[in-house]
Amino acid sequence: MGCGAAAPTPYFLTTSQLVNIHGQLILIDCGEGTQLTLRQTKAKFQKINIILISHMHADHTMGLPGLIATMSLLGRRTSLNIWGPKELEEFVRRTWYLTGTHVDFEVKFHVNSSIGPNVVVDSESFMITSFPTKHRVPTCGFVIEEKEGVLSLKGHARKDYNLSHLDIQILKRGEDIVKKGEVIPNMFCMEKPPKCRKYAFAADTAFSPKVVEAVKGCNLLYHEATFETKDLDIAKKTLHSTSSDAARVAKDAGVNQLLIGHFSNRYRDLSQLFLEATEVFTNTSIAKENKTYLIE
Ligand SMILES: [Zn+2]
Structure with missing residues (x-):
């Protein structure tokens, strides 16, 4: 739904993804304007029952109070479950309170600790776990995995x-x-699914062996690739990755496919990011808004 870092631009919005697993819709992160892409793609966003928020930075959270307000405005009555950092509930509820927004359905906030790996959702047909990443504030990535024989x-x-x-x-x-x-x-x-597929969303992170460990054997890995190698100093300072770091994670973790995103606003042309990633890991795609990626 959004593939950029820091702030929305005319070229792309900030981070958000919609995962469809067996017809269940899961939203991961909700940058500003996510609801616009949800509408443009004609996604059935009232069917989202699970929202996962990786960390509190604005480019991952600013769209959330507005999206839920719109859900209510359009008549939603079924409850919604949200997992995220401990500050998330206060941010969202305070925004509604100060803007006189009424939400006419139940919104349940669950605190997801970033200290170690956690089981977030254990449903009949899939499992969501979270794992800590290496960023400036407490941050979690997520792994969504099909269960066998379902x-x-x-x-x-x-x-x-x-x-x-x-x-x-x-x-x-x-x-x-x-x-x-x-x-x-x-x-x-x-x-029956031919095999149990596994998708990992590695959130915002610097290169980390812990992330490699957490995403081992995934069919598809989304890893941020905010910077080109020439901007390695800024990547290190802000605890973000270069596209070459992202590709190293994909290679070390033995994943099938890599999807890179969270691109810095300083690049108009993403071909250098793509090139530097494919030099390390060939099966790489660039994240694009409004685009669907099949996990196989
Ligand atoms: Zn961040």
Whole structure:
């Protein structure tokens, strides 16, 4: 939803990503203007039930009070769960209070400690864990991982077999269903993921062996790549990474694909960042707003 660092520009907004796992939508970070990209991409953002915030810096949080206010304005009534630093709830609620904003649904804030790895969400079909990164303020990255053997609905099945909510519940248990006296075998509607896929969002961080350890074996790793190597001094000072650092993490952790983002506003042309990353790790993509990346 946003791939830039520090401040929104006419070229890109700040950090935010929407992850779709088995039809569940998870928002990671919420920079200013995230709701605009959510609307442009026609994402069903009222279906977001989980929001993960990596750290308190403005370019990762400024969009959150506004996004939730819009959800309420558009009639949302289902609750929303948010995990983030301990200061997050006060920031969001205080903003609503001072701006006279009413939110007509339940928003539950959960403090996510950045001291060590944590299990954030353990659901039927996937697990979210967090891990600390190396940044100027307490910061966490997240790993979202599919669970083994979980059946998921084939893309066309709901329409083809006119499945009700109850049908889907039965199918998820691995049983067949009966429609108008006819048995529909489970395998017609459901499939097992070929393997358990794993996505890691490494948040804001300087190069860190701890991050390498936390993202080992991921199918897709998102790693920030704020600076080119010529600006290494600023990267070190601000505890950010160069694209070559990001690629080193991908290589050392043995991931399949690397996605780089959180680009500094000082670069109009991202080709040098891309070049420096691919010199170390070939299977690298540049994050772009409004773009979907398949995890395989
Ligand atoms: Zn930051």
